[in-house]
Every structure is written in C-alpha cells, then in structure tokens.
Amino acid sequence: IQRQLFEQLIGDIARIQIGFEVNEIDLDNVALQRIDELTNSLKDAFQLAEKLNLDANLIIVGASDSSGVSSTNERLSLQRANNVKTALINNGIPVSRLFSTGIGEIAFTSDVVATRRVMFNVLYTQTGQRDSSAP
Secondary structure: OHHHHHHHHHHHHHHOOEEOOOOOOOOOHHHHHHHHHHHHHHHHHHHHHHHOOEEEEEEEEEEEOOOOOHHHHHHHHHHHHHHHHHHHHHOOOOHHHEEEEEEEEOOOOOOHHHHOEEEEEEEEEEOOOOOOOOO
16 A cells, blocks of 8 residues: 555656746746645655655756757756755755756647746665564
C-alpha cells in the first residue's frame, strides 16, 4: 500500500506546473500556492521513499516559449527553475534532493502560454537493503 501511495504522490507532483508571463521569472501568488502544494507532496513522498528504501530526488525543469532570442529564453528557463528551487528550499525541502535545469524553448503545443512554465519529475532508485544481521 505504501508503494501505491508513493506512486500516486509522484503522479500528483508531475501534474503540478507553475506558469509565468512573458519575460517573467518572479513567482506570483498562484505560483507560491502551487509551491506550497508541491512542498507538502514532496515531504510526504520523501518520507514514504525512506520507508520503502528508495532514494528520491526532484528534477525541476524550467521552460520558455519561442518568442524572443534563444539565448534569453535559455536564461529565463533556468532562472524560473532556480527561483522555484529557492522557494522549495525556503519551505524546508533539502537542497540535496533538488536539481534544477532550464531547457530553453519548447514548442509542444500551439498554446505558447503552456510552454512558459516549470515542471517537475521525481526520480528514485532502490537503496541498499537493510541487513538486520549486520553489526
């Protein structure tokens, strides 16, 4: 049951996205509310991961639309991801569990607003099994 709860939390985290206006990197009130929601889900997921002998970390992916100069969009995407990372750290998520990157421009939809956002992915691996006979 704990594994199913963990998988559900990972899905919930992946569905959270934080949007930005054109050329913006600052977190507005809606973004801060989503970060609070994300923080709660992450804390639960990390606690469950520990119980399941999993090492879990969060990848924070910033993106930009294709308007403007590519180098500016690359910088914007990374700054967006880093601002979210800082907010998560301020909410008590350990920096050692957070990895941020900017992927610059994406164009997976005709809706450019959908591309100006930060997305999340939890990566996890099985840790070494506890050996109760070890000294």
